[in-house]
Amino acid sequence: AQSVTQLDSHVSVSEGALVLLRCNYSSSVPPYLFWYVQYPNQGLQLLLKYTSAATLVKGINGFEAEFKKSETSFHLTKPSAHMSDAAEYFCAVTRNTGGFKTIFGAGTRLFVKA
Amino acid sequence: EPEVTQTPSHQVTQMGQEVILRCVPISNHLYFYWYRQILGQKVEFLVSFYNNEISEKSEIFDDQFSVERPDGSNFTLKIRSTKLEDSAMYFCATNPARDEDEKLFFGSGTQLSVL
Numbered sequence: 001a002q003s004v005t006q007l008d009s010h011v012s013v014s015e016g017a018l019v020l021l022r023c024n025y026s027s028s029v030p031p032y033l034f035w036y037v038q039y040p041n042q043g044l045q046l047l048l049k050y051t052s053a054a055t056l057v058k059g060i061n062g063f064e065a066e067f068k069k070s071e072t073s074f075h076l077t078k079p080s081a082h083m084s085d086a087a088e089y090f091c092a093v094t095r096n097t098g099g100f101k102t103i104f105g106a107g108t109r110l111f112v113k114a
Numbered sequence: 115e116p117e118v119t120q121t122p123s124h125q126v127t128q129m130g131q132e133v134i135l136r137c138v139p140i141s142n143h144l145y146f147y148w149y150r151q152i153l154g155q156k157v158e159f160l161v162s163f164y165n166n167e168i169s170e171k172s173e174i175f176d177d178q179f180s181v182e183r184p185d186g187s188n189f190t191l192k193i194r195s196t197k198l199e200d201s202a203m204y205f206c207a208t209n210p211a212r213d214e215d216e217k218l219f220f221g222s223g224t225q226l227s228v229l
Contacts, residue, residue, distance in 0.1 A: 034217065036218075041222070043118075043205055043207075043220030043221050043222045044157070044205070044207075044218070044220045045220070046217040049217060090156075094216075100145060100162070100209070100216065101159060101162055101170055102147075102159070102207075102218055103159065104156055104157040104158075104159075106156040107156055107157070
């Protein structure tokens with residue numbers, strides 16, 4: 001069965017520092033992987049997605065993620081954190097069970113300190 | 115960008131009462147979903163809906179839950195007899211579902227509080 005595991009429930013960085021949010025997946029077939037962001041009192045928005053076209057995926061707001069099959073990872077990074085990046089981030093995988101079901105990880109809350 | 119609209123944004127109800135949560139999907143989307151997020155916890159899949167029937171449902175989606183698209187526009191989630199543990203944020207999501215790499219478009223959610 002396909003699933004994702006987010007390794008950190010909370011990450012705290014200083015403004016301007018590197019952001020690293022970790023996600024590992026388990027899948028017996030090539031996965032379709034996503035990162036979503038949730039700002040307070042809002043629904044989830046897509047940051048980026050991996051669909052096997054390229055292992056390094058660039059998303060919105062300066063985020064990117066690298067698909068590493070050997071490590072079964074899809075970690076999200078951003079070189080320099082902004083205060084506005086403070087939010088909840090969800091790694092997700094979609095599998096075709098007849099309904100293209102998307103399964104989310106437990107989420108990582110990112111705190112950005114001034 | 116087109117939006118998924120959910121109403122109401124907040125719903126307070128007494129335990130045992132029925133609630134209906136409403137969603138207006140993006141017009142050319144074919145797959146509809148309900149997810150829920152209990153405070154501080156992960157986003158959990160409830161049900162997917164396609165071609166006017168349930169495609170898949172989770173173990174959370176028991177007999178107290180139902181979905182329908184009565185008028186071809188609104189997509190509703192009904193909880194027949196609410197329990198305290200149903201208190202959560204409920205998200206509607208849609209996608210064109212042409213392929214597995216299609217992203218989900220989420221509404222901003224309905225916060226359900228069961229007292």
